[in-house]
Amino acid sequence: MSGLRRFFTPAALVWLVFAVLLFAALSVRETIHDPQLRAAGVTEASIVPDLWLPVFRFSPSTLLEMHGSDDLRVLGFGLLPADVSDSPNPAAGSAGAPWRVSLGWFALLMVVIEGLLGLRYAGVDEKLVRPLVRAAGIFLVIWSFYGHEPFWDWMLHGIFPSSPDLLYNSNTVISLAGQHLTLVIISSILTVAIGLALGILVTRAEFREFLPLVSDVVNSGQTVPTLAIVAIMAPIIGFGFWPAIVALILYGLLPVVRNTIVGLEGVDPAMIDAARGMGMTPSQILWQIEVPNASRIILAGVRTSVVINVGTAALGAYVGSGGFGNPIASGLNQAIQPWVLLGALSAALLAILLDYILGRVEYVMTPKGLIIER
Amino acid sequence: MIEFQNVVKQFPDGFRAVNGLSLTVHDGEITVFIGPSGCGKTTSMRMVNRLLSITEGRILVEGRDNRDYPAEELRRKIGYAIQQIGLFPHMTVLQNIAVVPRLLGWEEDRIRKRVDELLELVGLDPDVNRDKYPRQLSGGQQQRVGVARALGADPPIMLMDEPFGAIDPITREVLQDEFLEIQKRISKTIIFVTHDIDEAIKMGDRIAILKDGSLVQYDTPDTLLAKPKNRFVRDFVGADRQLKRLGLLRVRELMTRDTPNVSLRASTDDARRAIEAAAVKSAFVVDEDGVLKGWVDREGLRENPDSLLDAMNEGDFREIGVRQSATAREALSAMVARGFRITPVVDERGALVGSITLRALQELADQGWVEGEQAS
CATH class of the missing domain: 1.10.3720.10 (MetI-like)
Structure with a gap:
């Protein structure tokens, strides 16, 4: 019992609540309003993003470019289907690509990680692993939202319902x-x-x-x-x-x-x-x-x-x-x-x-x- | 051995902080540098490990000019403790004490053992304190760690700049006593800087009084107090220097052993004979184990001629006697407090071992005073 209590640290509980919210939101599908996304064939999507892992890659134009998960190949995660292209609008997040993990599952993973760390370091004054794990988790969540065009479409449409243009037209x-x-x-x-x-x-x-x-x-x-x-x-x-x-x-x-x-x-x-x-x-x-x-x-x-x-x-x-x-x-x-x-x-x-x-x-x-x- | 030979320190602004200092710090002794602010005591000390450069003259450390050593190597073999302590707050107690051993490349096992040994030496439980940070320690504990750190690599020489200066008076006394105990065991060659004459007298095997960068007098505390060389020294050591001097002397060294005493079982006649034989006014009364029980005087014997028990004044040995290990100053204080001209001296069990008289103390003081006056 006390083990369970030590597992559900405040941080683990916050991640748990977050995961529940994400899964709840997943069932809601929003109509896409941005003309480009619609042109690309996305008319309806969930606003909950899939996990986007940032990947650094060198390119000649800029010294270093930071990308979303379309470049997982570079690091050899071996998870990426070969047909995912560098199209200007891989909006698509949720469409297709079966290997992608919904952010809700990632939040659940964080519950487990935080919980295990809570057990491991219960009562211990630990100031290295836990703060960094948490920072990394929060970064990945925000990064995933950056990578999910339908989310921005939904938000911008909510603020500017009558605007014909929503998402920036020349870059994701x-x-x-x-x-x-x-x-x-x-x-x-x-x-x-x-x-x-x-x-x-x-x-x-x-x-x-x-x-x-x-x-x-x-x-x-x-x-x-x-x-x-x-x-x-x-x-x-x-x-x-x-x-x-x-x-x-x-x-x-x-x-x-x-x-x-x-x-x-x-x-x-x-x-x-x-x-x-x-x-x-x-x-x-x-x-x-x-x-x-x-x-x-x-x-x-x-x-x-x-x-x-x-x-x-x-x-x-x-x-x-x-x-x-x-x-x-x-x-x-x-x-x-x-x-x-x-x-x-x-x-x-x-x-x-x-x-x-x-x-x-x-x-x-x-x-x-x-x-x-x- | 550290030898100052005509050492001069002139700062870039022309100020001569030390002006031709020559003295020898003897092995295994605590040599105190003392004097008013600006007398050059700290400057002189800091030239020993070359925290300050020497303008003229030289300082020999273990027979070699200290400029022949690389500065860092020299400093690593000279322990250094300062008033501000200067513990590193981001390091644990262990890491603080281990600084010099690590600089010298000791193995971790040896360092750990050494740190525990030092913590025990300065009266801190290694298991409790090893992994604490300085902020978790009290001022007194911090200075103990400071001393342990200075002793880290077991340097033959130590420089201590008012190490107990920033500590409350009660803790300071304790630390001074403890350090003297430690010094008895480790016999380091120590230069100890202070501005507190009481501390100097207590800690020093020898005291060097400095003024305006020059040595005024360099003597043992007793000589310094008994025979101050001039008015400056006399003023500096204070008007109560005779009292201070008594503070240096132990009762054990001054007492007379053949003290008139009678047994509890003795008759009043025996007591009277004992008093008369010694040509004194009173005799101490002891039980069969020799433990001090009180005293009897001529008046008491006159009033109660039949029973010694009635004639005597009873008193606990803890109250009326002084210990052999007490200072002459304490004995004097006891006599002043009780209005006696003599005080019995007892051992740990309370057995009478001798006595000390006011006259003896006065003679001691007179001796010093007269000679001191003549010298000035």
């Missing part, structure tokens, strides 16, 4: 999400690398004189409007992916650099003195003492930077870098409101999702000794 939501996420991930990785390096460098005694200079430059990076940076970069680097990345880096650098500096400067000098006195080398002091103790503040900066980047990346549409900026820009140009809303909602959802995931990562990466209370 999932590939916009892939492009957007790619922009954010690549720019964030570079931002964090550059920001950390700068922050660490100017807090070293030898380079401390550059601290005011670096913080000025980094500050000004954020005062210049992003659109202006994008516009300036385009003639220099060309259109496409990279000018957007440069703009995102410049824009996202401030929180990372500032928090790195604040975090490292905030490390108790007595601790560093003790470390030196015990015979640690400067690099040992940096990586074993200073960075772990500043990690919380540094990670908070990274999180802020990434969330800012999700919003800023929408501007990349003006230089052709793709992402959720595309439906927004086109929608504004052609006065098609559902497109604007589609882009804005999806980007906002992505920002919330990444903020949540990074929050979990922050929790996992902060040393236990810094969180623990007496």
